[in-house]
Structures are given as structure tokens and as C-alpha cells.
Amino acid sequence: MKTQIGAVNSLYPMPTTIVGALVDTKPNYTTIAHVGIMDLGSISLGMNKVHYTNVGIKENGTFSVNIPPVHMVKQTDYCGLVSGRNFNKATLCKTFYGKLKTAPMIEECPINMECKLVKTVDFPNHDVFVGRIIATYSDDEVLTGHAVDFEKVQPILFSMNNQDYWRLGKRLAKAWSIGKELTSQ
Amino acid sequence: MKTQIGAVNSLYPMPTTIVGALVDTKPNYTTIAHVGIMDLGSISLGMNKVHYTNVGIKENGTFSVNIPPVHMVKQTDYCGLVSGRNFNKATLCKTFYGKLKTAPMIEECPINMECKLVKTVDFPNHDVFVGRIIATYSDDEVLTGHAVDFEKVQPILFSMNNQDYWRLGKRLAKAWSIGKELTSQ
Numbered sequence: 088m089k090t091q092i093g094a095v096n097s098l099y100p101m102p103t104t105i106v107g108a109l110v111d112t113k114p115n116y117t118t119i120a121h122v123g124i125m126d127l128g129s130i131s132l133g134m135n136k137v138h139y140t141n142v143g144i145k146e147n148g149t150f151s152v153n154i155p156p157v158h159m160v161k162q163t164d165y166c167g168l169v170s171g172r173n174f175n176k177a178t179l180c181k182t183f184y185g186k187l188k189t190a191p192m193i194e195e196c197p198i199n200m201e202c203k204l205v206k207t208v209d210f211p212n213h214d215v216f217v218g219r220i221i222a223t224y225s226d227d228e229v230l231t232g233h234a235v236d237f238e239k240v241q242p243i244l245f246s247m248n249n250q251d252y253w254r255l256g257k258r259l260a261k262a263w264s265i266g267k268e269l270t271s272q
Numbered sequence: 273m274k275t276q277i278g279a280v281n282s283l284y285p286m287p288t289t290i291v292g293a294l295v296d297t298k299p300n301y302t303t304i305a306h307v308g309i310m311d312l313g314s315i316s317l318g319m320n321k322v323h324y325t326n327v328g329i330k331e332n333g334t335f336s337v338n339i340p341p342v343h344m345v346k347q348t349d350y351c352g353l354v355s356g357r358n359f360n361k362a363t364l365c366k367t368f369y370g371k372l373k374t375a376p377m378i379e380e381c382p383i384n385m386e387c388k389l390v391k392t393v394d395f396p397n398h399d400v401f402v403g404r405i406i407a408t409y410s411d412d413e414v415l416t417g418h419a420v421d422f423e424k425v426q427p428i429l430f431s432m433n434n435q436d437y438w439r440l441g442k443r444l445a446k447a448w449s450i451g452k453e454l455t456s457q
Contacts, residue, residue, distance in 0.1 A: 088412050089409045089411060090409065090415070092408050092409070092415070092418065093407070095385075096309065096312055097385060097410070098289070098307060098315050098339075099287060100427070102284060104283070121309040122283060122308060123309060123316050124283055124286060124306040124318050125306070126306070126397060126400070127281055130308075131308050152283065154282065160444055164451030166451070167447075167448065168448060168452065183274075200280075208393060210310060210314065213311040215310045221279055223279060227273050235277070235284075235431075237284060237436075242284075242285070246420075248419045248420045248421070251422075251444075252443070252450070254441030254444050255441050256439030257438070258436050260437045261435060261437070262352075265349045266347070266349030266352065267353065
């Protein structure tokens with residue numbers, strides 16, 4: 088039976104990311120799982136306006152999106168619990184820079200994307216930053232051939248409904264393929 | 273070692289959804305995994321402009337986001353393989369309506385959200401539709417207490433990198449909680 092449960096966002100789980108930006112010329116990081124894909128090369132970050140990192144993204148027009156693995160779950164959660172106003176989160180990790188020079192990235196995260204801010208969509212309590220991916224860096228250990236293999240990345244997934252982090256499970260099927268079996272039945 | 277692998281979107285896996293809209297007064301559905309969360313109550317759909325469903329979303333200013341479970345992976349993939357211009361996809365499922373009256377939803381999907389279009393963000397090849405969630409419907413079987421339990425939903429996750437569908441794995445930790453252990457060490 089269907090129950091109307093209110094107007095509850097149930098578009099989960101989402102990949103948990105750590106977003107990096109320079110704030111006052113210093114690297115700062117914050118944990119964001121309210122993310123999205125706009126078109127293949129553009130991603131969005133729904134960031135509450137209280138975040139210290141927002142200031143840096145607006146200042147520099149650049150940011151990074153880092154994908155932490157399961158074994159970094161404590162640091163990842165901690166990075167969302169404390170503000171860069173009160174604590175220098177760059178002490179938790181090694182920072183490196185890429186093409187853009189102003190998008191600090193986290194060495195310990197197996198996937199790092201540096202992004203150029205192309206749009207900001209304004210919501211009452213959130214800045215939604217839309218970034219064009221300029222370059223992606225990957226640990227060799229998480230590639231299979233030339234492609235990122237999420238079984239090796241072991242990303243942290245997030246759902247708001249019970250405030251849980253989740254592991255990724257097994258591969259299920261090939262997209263744009265498994266559905267063809269319906270027509271041959 | 274880090275390798276620069278181009279400008280590859282690696283913000284995956286994403287939840288696979290089936291988006292519903294009325295097109296020419298008839299229910300139509302399409303599979304979309306390039307989705308996002310803008311703020312807690314607003315979600316985005318990055319939909320290639322070729323989709324037939326886009327016409328209906330623009331016409332009515334409403335749409336639904338349905339979360340298919342693992343056992344519907346063939347129908348879900350199929351729904352993304354064929355166009356509503358050529359095939360009546362409403363024959364694949366039972367349609368129901370909620371508060372908005374013009375956002376067709378899929379009975380067989382355990383979670384359904386009806387949304388009001390509040391913004392369209394234009395990209396060269398994509399319409400990004402931003403919807404405010406107006407009401408959410410859930411099968412009683414996927415609730416634990418009053419909250420949606422994704423272990424019971426068994427959503428289909430998607431990554432573009434190898435064009436794979438994935439299962440959700442096990443619960444890993446509590447968000448806004450596990451990180452506190454770092455400060456007590």
C-alpha cells in the first residue's frame with residue numbers, strides 16, 4: 088500500500104564529497120553530499136549559505152570535488168562537523184593543486200575533480216554552485232583500464248532519511264544493455 | 273600515484289530514477305540518473321533536450337521522480353532505451369496520480385515524488401529542470417518507522433564511467449556522528 092509521507096526528499100543515496108576552495112588564500116574543505124550532475128561535464132553543489140567554503144568559491148570562481156573512500160569516513164564526517172572559521176581543516180590531509188592553481192585538492196582521496204564556477208543558482212538558504220570539470224585526477228589503484236572503477240574507489244554514499252552513510256554494493260547490470268532483453272522475450 | 277585522466281565526470285554512483293510527465297495529456301516516462309539535490313526540498317534533473325518527456329515538463333510545469341528497485345532493472349533500462357515518440361511506455365507499468373493531478377507516477381516503484389517545476393537551467397544540450405517536492409508516496413514495505421529505509425528500497429545506482437548499474441551495499445556509519453570519534457582519540 089502507498090502512504091503519503093509528506094514532502095520528503097528521497098533522492099538518495101548520493102555520493103559524499105569533500106569540496107575544496109581557497110578562502111583568504113588558505114585551503115579549506117567541507118563535506119557535501121547534496122550534489123548533482125547537470126550535464127555530463129557539469130556538476131552542482133547545494134551548499135548552505137552558512138558554509139565558510141562558499142566565500143572562497145565566490146572569490147576565486149574555482150573549487151575541487153574530492154571523492155573520499157570508505158576508510159576515510161571519520162575524517163569525512165568530521166570535515167562536515169567543524170567550520171573552517173574555527174579549525175584549519177587542511178591539517179587533516181595533504182593538499183595538492185592542478186591546472187587551475189586555486190582549487191586545493193586532497194591527496195588522500197582517490198578521485199579529485201577541479202572545477203571552474205560557471206553558474207550560481209540562488210535558493211533561500213543555499214548557494215547552488217555549478218562547476219565545469221576542468222581536470223580529473225585519479226589514483227592508479229582505482230582505475231580499470233582507463234576508466235574509474237567504483238568497486239575500487241569504495242565511495243561513501245549518504246542518505247538524509249536516517250542520516251546514514253552507506254557502502255556501494257555489487258555491480259548489477261550493464262546500462263543501455265540489460266533492457267534489450269525485454270524485447271527479445 | 274595520481275594520473276590526470278582528462279576532464280572526466282566521476283561524481284558517481286547516482287540514484288537511477290524514472291521521471292514521469294504528461295505529454296499531450298498522456299503519461300510518459302524516461303530513465304534519468306543525472307539528477308541532483310539543490311536544497312533539501314528541491315531536486316534537479318539533467319535531461320538531454322532530445323527527450324520527449326521534456327516537452328511535457330515544460331507544458332505542465334510538473335513531473336514525478338520515481339525510484340525503481342533492483343528487480344525492475346530491465347524495465348528501468350528499457351525505459352531509457354526507447355522514446356515515448358515511438359512507444360507508449362505507460363503500458364509497462366500502472367500509473368497513479370497525486371495532489372498535482374498532472375504528474376503521473378509509477379505504482380510499482382516503492383518511492384514516488386511529485387514535483388512542481390520551479391526553475392529551468394539551460395545548458396547547450398540539456399534542460400536542467402529543478403523541481404520542488406510537493407508530496408512523496410512510499411510503499412509501506414520500504415519504511416522503517418516513518419522513514420524511508422534504502423536497505424528495503426534496494427535502489428539502482430548508476431555510474432557513467434563503465435555504464436554500470438550497481439546495488440547499494442551495507443550501512444557504514446551514522447552521519448554527523450562517526451566523525452566525533454576523531455576528537456575523542
